[in-house]
Amino acid sequence: MKRLVETSSDNEVTQAALTRGAVALLYAHWEGLVKRLTETYLSFVGLQRLKNSELSDCMLALIIRSRFQEAESAQKLGPHLRILEFFRTSMDHRSRLPNKGAFRTESNLSSKVLEEILITVxxxxxxxxxxxxxxxxxxxxxxxxxAHGQLLDVDEEDYLYLHDEVSSLLTLYRNDLENAAVTRQFQKDPVAQI
Structure with a gap:
């Protein structure tokens, strides 16, 4: 799409249509890749076969949050007792880290949603x-x-700027997740493990 936008500057109508489509596609790649990278990272962490007590705070919080969500909607005491049991007996058990549904892009990967994902990982x-x-x-x-059909002109310069910025953000996020995996940031005491 970037190449098509760059080579369509001699036809304003074509370029306007291409830049609008390119912005929508660029956003789809932004949301989709952040979601896929995050799920892959969480799957990787889950494959490390760590005990709950060995997980970093953010990873343990993911496990606990799912238990609290279950208890929050329950009118019975059982789910609340399972939370208590988890803290008393399950810290030395192998972790069961959720990777699907552990975070939500909310179909609008805004800075606030991104910030929550960053905290999550x-x-x-x-x-x-x-x-x-x-x-x-x-x-x-x-x-x-x-996407909602409103008239918005995006010129070539705007699109190329967005393309470069989103590409650099996606590279930064991928690199940060790779570094987190290599340095074992998902672990409670990663320095001791290196």
């Missing part, structure tokens, strides 16, 4: 914060306008 958001405005107002808002 234990990645510092500082490197992403300068891009939050671009995510919310450059990418997400434009995609929403286009």
């Amino acid at each position: 234990g990645i510092d958001s500082a490197s992403y914060e300068l891009k939050f405005h671009m995510i919310d107002h450059g990418l997400l808002a434009k995609r929403n306008h286009i």
Whole structure:
């Protein structure tokens, strides 16, 4: 799409249609790849066969959150007792980390949703914060306008800027997850394991 946008500058109508479609596709890649990378990372962590007590706080919180969600909707005491039992007896059991449904992009991968995903996987958001405005107002808002049929002109320069920014963000996120896997940030005491 990027190449098509770049080579269509001699026809304004064609370029307008291409840039609108390219922004929607760029957003789809943004949301889809963040979701896929996160699920893959959580699957990798689950395959490490760690005990609950060996997990980092954010990984253990994922396990506990699912138990609290079950208890929250229950009118009975049973799910609450299972939470108590988990803390008393299951810390030395092998972890069962959820990877599907452990996070939600909410079909609008905004900066707030991204920040929650970063917290979920234990990645510092500082490197992403300068891009939050671009995510919310450059990418997400434009995609929403286009997807909901509102008139929005996106010129070649706007699209190419978004393309480069999203590509660099996706590379940053992939690299951060790879580093987290290699340095075992998912573990309670990763330094001792290296």
